[in-house]
Amino acid sequence: MEKFSERSRHVTSSATREIMKVTERPEVISFAGGLPAPELFPIEEMKVACEAVLSESGEQALQYSTTEGYLPLRQDIVSRLEAIGIHATTDHILMTTGSQQGLDLTGKLFLDNEDTVICESPTYLAAIQAFSVYNPNFVEVPMDEDGMLMDELERALQAYPDAKFIYTIPDFQNPTGRTLSLKRRKKMIALANQFDVVIVEDNPYGAVRFAGEALPPVKSLDTEGRVVYISTFSKIFSPGLRLGWICADQVFIDKYVMFKQAADLHTDSFAQRITAKYIELFDLEAHIEDIRTVYLSRRQKMIDCIKSYFPKQVKHSSPEGGLFLWVELPESVDTQEIFEECLKRHVAFVPGNAFYPGRVKNNTFRLNYSNMPEEKIVEGMKRLGAVLTTAVNSSTVQSSRE
Numbered sequence: 001m002e003k004f005s006e007r008s009r010h011v012t013s014s015a016t017r018e019i020m021k022v023t024e025r026p027e028v029i030s031f032a033g034g035l036p037a038p039e040l041f042p043i044e045e046m047k048v049a050c051e052a053v054l055s056e057s058g059e060q061a062l063q064y065s066t067t068e069g070y071l072p073l074r075q076d077i078v079s080r081l082e083a084i085g086i087h088a089t090t091d092h093i094l095m096t097t098g099s100q101q102g103l104d105l106t107g108k109l110f111l112d113n114e115d116t117v118i119c120e121s122p123t124y125l126a127a128i129q130a131f132s133v134y135n136p137n138f139v140e141v142p143m144d145e146d147g148m149l150m151d152e153l154e155r156a157l158q159a160y161p162d163a164k165f166i167y168t169i170p171d172f173q174n175p176t177g178r179t180l181s182l183k184r185r186k187k188m189i190a191l192a193n194q195f196d197v198v199i200v201e202d203n204p205y206g207a208v209r210f211a212g213e214a215l216p217p218v219k220s221l222d223t224e225g226r227v228v229y230i231s232t233f234s235k236i237f238s239p240g241l242r243l244g245w246i247c248a249d250q251v252f253i254d255k256y257v258m259f260k261q262a263a264d265l266h267t268d269s270f271a272q273r274i275t276a277k278y279i280e281l282f283d284l285e286a287h288i289e290d291i292r293t294v295y296l297s298r299r300q301k302m303i304d305c306i307k308s309y310f311p312k313q314v315k316h317s318s319p320e321g322g323l324f325l326w327v328e329l330p331e332s333v334d335t336q337e338i339f340e341e342c343l344k345r346h347v348a349f350v351p352g353n354a355f356y357p358g359r360v361k362n363n364t365f366r367l368n369y370s371n372m373p374e375e376k377i378v379e380g381m382k383r384l385g386a387v388l389t390t391a392v393n394s395s396t397v398q399s400s401r402e
């Protein structure tokens with residue numbers, strides 16, 4: 001359509017969104033989405049919180065409110081950040097409509113046509129989508145089990161010294177479940193300082209650590225106010241409420257507020273108030289602890305199933321938190337083809353290719369373990385294992401013939 005903007009050409013329908021539609025069918029055991037365990041949502045407590053908000057401050061809760069967000073909730077966030085080493089005031093917090101909006105506003109704020117964004121390879125699919133609207137040049141930095149490789153990051157910064165920002169998901173990354181080591185966090189800050197580049201730390205999963213030692217957020221190591229920290233209530237409370245936030249220095253927040261205002265005036269007043277009320281009346285930390293316990297056990301079940309049912313050539317990550325596990329197959333196997341075969345058996349995952357801006361790798365895929373009960377994990381992994389075994393065997397036979 002000739003009336004559409006140039007920008008609209010960069011937005012294509014996502015193959016993965018199409019995949020998700022199929023995987024939502026009730027008969028499918030889906031390891032595809034990134035959904036929290038719904039049975040853990042604190043529904044009864046939320047009824048109490050909603051009732052309290054409506055009777056105590058119904059008029060304000062249903063009214064327009066400020067762009068920055070509901071002050072008591074921002075105060076709660078400041079306290080939660082303080083506990084993980086990020087020293088902020090409420091002036092440094094902007095409430096957003098999910099952290100996804102934080103990513104969209106980040107694209108608006110920083111990116112002009114063909115600007116460079118440095119990111120992990122692979123990285124979060126919907127961040128690629130959000131930034132792609134501004135037609136950036138994605139520079140992918142390879143990772144190992146300890147996250148982004150710092151010598152490769154340094155090389156990327158030397159090659160693209162005008163890069164606008166480094167986009168990183170340091171804790172239990174989506175899609176790999178990997179965590180950036182402390183040494184590398186420090187090095188990332190040092191490199192950002194040296195090359196004068198912003199770091200966008202997307203950290204929705206940090207609080208969902210169920211094993212190992214907590215690491216300080218990259219933002220807590222920031223000495224020059226160059227880290228924009230983006231987080232959310234989606235994985236610790238409810239994604240349906242669409243509550244996220246940006247924590248950054250005033251110069252950034254002032255600009256973000258203007259873009260936020262233009263986008264949607266402010267984040268849902270009612271959602272912000274009931275969340276603050278829940279935190280006042282109940283124990284959010286205890287709720288997160290319940291989430292951790294369930295996810296640890298589901299992750300363990302999934303890894304046990306990989307050991308029992310997957311072919312030996314398969315490699316996988318061992319996340320200490322978050323929602324995802326990453327699987328790597330021999331190079332000769334195409335996970336898109338396997339996906340089709342799995343769907344026939346009513347089991348789904350996300351083929352890895354979608355998580356690389358350059359679509360470079362076809363032998364990986366992402367598994368979600370948070371959303372399915374353990375008996376379904378076992379059944380789904382058995383089916384998946386059978387398809388993988390056939391695929392790996394036939395690819396081995398084929399490559400030995402070549």
Ligand code: PMP
Pocket residue numbers: 034097098099100101124169174202204231232233234239242243244
């Ligand atoms: N960043 C990452 C890395 C994510 O995995 C997600 C959700 N899956 C988001 C941002 C967006 O989350 P929300 O908008 O629900 O806060």
